[in-house]
Structure formats: C-alpha cells, structure tokens
Amino acid sequence: MPLRGTAVPTALALALVAGCAPPPSSGDNVVAAAPRRPAVAPASKVPVQKISYPATGSGTYAAAPKEFAGPRSGGEVLRYRVLVEQEINGIAVGEFAETVRSTLADPRGWTAGGDRSFRRVGRGAQADFTIYLVTPGTRDDLCQDDANGYTSCRNGEAVVINVARWVKGVPRYAPGLETYRQYVINHEVGHRLGYGHQLCPGKGEPAPVMQQQTLGMHGCKPHSWPYRDDELYTGAAGQYNDSAPPREGAAQP
Template identity: 50%
Template sequence: MRRWSVVRMTGLAIAVVVAIGALYQLPASPFARHGYPDRPAPSTKAVAADQGVQRPVKPVEPADRSASRPVRPQPAITYPARGTVSYAVLPGDSAVIGRSGRLITFQIAIEGGINGIDRTALAEFVRATYSAPQGWASGGLWRFQQVGPGQDADFKLMLVTPATRDIICGGGYDRYTSCRIGDRVVLNIARWVHGIPNHGASLAAYRQYMINHETGHRLGRAHELCPGPGQPAPVMQQQTLGLHGCTPYSWPYVNGVRYNGRLGQYDDPIPHS
C-alpha cells in the first residue's frame, strides 16, 4: 500500500512517510484463538451502530508528531522471561481524550523486572494513540481518561513479560502474543520491544496496532479477516500472526470512517521464539 503523510512547518516543508502499521496482536484471549469472540465489554447501542463494514481504499495516517521533536537517546529495554507478577501503576492524567461518547477510564501498569521504559513517554504514547485522528476516540463513541493508582478503572493496560502473559491470558504455552481478558489489556513486552518479523511497518506503528487491537477487544470488538489482497488490514485482524494479503494498518478508522473486515480469524500457528 502507498504510504502518505506530509507535515508542513513554517519556512520549511518536510515529507514524513508514516508507516501504515500494525501494532500487534493475536489471540485476544485463549477463547478467541479457537474462533470465539473475546469476552464482551458492556453492550451499548453505540457498539451496535459501529458494526457496518466500510472499505476505503486510501487510508491516511495521522501525522507522527514525534518526527518534529528532538531525538534523544533511549535506554535499552530489558526484561526476563518471567517478571515479578507485580505491577507499578503509572500516574494518571486529568485530560479526557475525545469529545463525545461513553467515558472509559484506564490505568497503565508495568510488570516488575521490565527495565528501561520511559514511563512518561509510554503514557504519552498510549494517550496519543487513543486520541489520534484515526484512533478509537475519533468516532464519537468513546472517550478515554487515564487514572492513577488506587482509582477505579474500566480496564488496565499492562506491559508484561512473556511468561506472565501466559499466566494471565491462559490457553497453554504461548509467550508470543498479547491478549485481552476481562478488564485487562495485556501487551507482551517481547512484541513491544521486537515487533514481528517481515511486518512491513515501523515498530511505532506496530505498537499502535497492539494498543488499538487489544483495546478494541475491551470495547467489544471480535477478530476480523483481511478484506482482500492489497487492502489495509483491519485493526481487529490478528496481524501479529499473519496479514493474509493485506497491508499492515494500525487504526480502527480510515479517513474518518470505521474500517471493518468480515468477522472471523485464521488458524495461524503461534511462533515459538
């Protein structure tokens, strides 16, 4: 698929190619791997109205605002196979993301043993993903707000080690994918750090996919199929396990229109690495 995005700045024009990305994931839960939709979020009429299939041909990515910021060296992220299975919840942020729709509160938590994460940058990245022009908050159905330790949250977005992923998500040995189970949106730190091979999009775009895919399950969305060769992959496709002719795409909306594929999933194997 073509990649577009032009960022114009006063006195200077620079072209920034924004990778149309997938950010990660796979079985939304051990149930979803066997063809069942993930455990449903609270049902609303807004969710029902969001089921129509739209297939725009030329998605326009949100501009990567980080491209205009000074680049600073980042510490390497390190992690063991299994962390402490205890979590540090990041401070909240009072800003509400989105202008209309149901308010969904969330926490961000990092498992002990994972080191090198810039926690402020992580929280900003998550909030920017939800607030992006093609993100979940853009359609008028949902608003998001990050809350801190000790506050009630509708879900917890968690960065966990591979073995802890299996403890939380269940379904046997995996250690590769991420999942959503109950009110936990579980992101595998191995995929966050390394992405997936031969994906065709940037690591930042894959991370956006991870967040949007697993959050989509929390919002009641099930897995979807590739609409056809050369088309953008729906964000609810298990892009971590295979694109099936589609091109990677990280977002639930395309040009302001909800972008869906036909419900279903492929019987792709889980890599053992």
C-alpha cells in the same frame, strides 16, 4: 511504592549549544579579530539504558500517574490504568503510558466515532480496564489462554501487551515498530470494546485493525487504525488458523 498482583522506557537528547556572533565590520583599516571557537556545552554523561527483561517477572507493577482531565470528544468516558512490570528495564512507565495515550486519542482511533473517549487514572482509582506491559511469562498468567508467550491479549478487563512484541515487533511488518505498537494497542483495546477478530478484505487492501496482524497478513497491508476516511474500517468476522511462533525468553541488555 510498587503495585502488586491484580492492581492495576529511555533516550535522553544531548544538546550542543554553540555561540554565534555577528561578523566584524568590513570597513577600511579594520583588522579582523582572530576567529574564536564557539563555546560548546559539555555533553551529558548519562548513559542510555538498554531494554532488558526476564522470561517471567514477579507480577509487581509500576503505575502511571493519572492524566490531566482535559477536553474530551463526548460520549462515554472509559477510564483505564497503565501498569508496567517492575523487572522490565529501559522502558519507563511514563514513556509507555504516553504512547498508549497518544494512540487512544488519535483521530483515527477508537474515539473517531464520537461515542467514547478515554482517560488514564492513577494508582488506586476506579478503572474500566487496565493496560499492562509485561514479560512473556506474566503474559501467560494474565491471558489464561494457550500460554504461547508470544502474542498479546485481552482477558476480561486486562489488556495485556507482551514486552517482547513491544520491543521486537513481528517479522515482515514493513511500516516498522511504531506502527506495530499503535496496532497492538488498538487491537487489544478493540477486544475490550467488544470487537472480535476479522479477516483481510482483499489482497493489497489495508488490514482491519481487528485482523490478527501479529500472526499473518494474508495478502493485506499492515494497518494500525480502526478508522479510515472517518469511517470504521472492518473486514468479515473470523480468524485464520495461524500458529504462534515459538516462545521467547529473556532479553539481556
């Protein structure tokens, strides 16, 4: 059942299986058999779904199931829920949730200090915060800020990821989309943990994860993790007067 209101994708690998047999004996008076074509399993006909979403969704969500309660690093356990807006096509809730889980569990992430760990809970369970993947318009409803439809945000217990940034990233972010996705999760969860915006520490240096890398690098290099060399990596507190690019609309398949 879909989750409504405040309750808080996919490429399939196509495997080609080929037979392999030992060659015939090379002894005298042996006639080699004619070569046989290896058997090939038929390729799957399941189409690859493209990603699409409207400018604004309905505010109805699919919820990721709880994760297995395996070992944790110690400290405070923060429970979070993952919701994906129903009108986002081509991004399965489990796919998004796994990227979130692996990012939060990475040894360079927010658990590196040993004072906290994260656990995903399922529908209806008590959570400390919720991570949403939403359309640009719903982003504005949840963020309650300048309604730019471009950035992601954190508003109270809501960590809001704009699907437009999840799918497209931002211009000139050289490491690519995977790194940007790790950044935006860590940045917005960082706000939930109480960290504010930070400045680039120097030209050519890695950007702190709490720098607003979505809007500009200011001489720093893209960097997606809170910790470097087992130390929390920060810059001076503050933010730049960067404007968000124009609002984006729907994405068609």
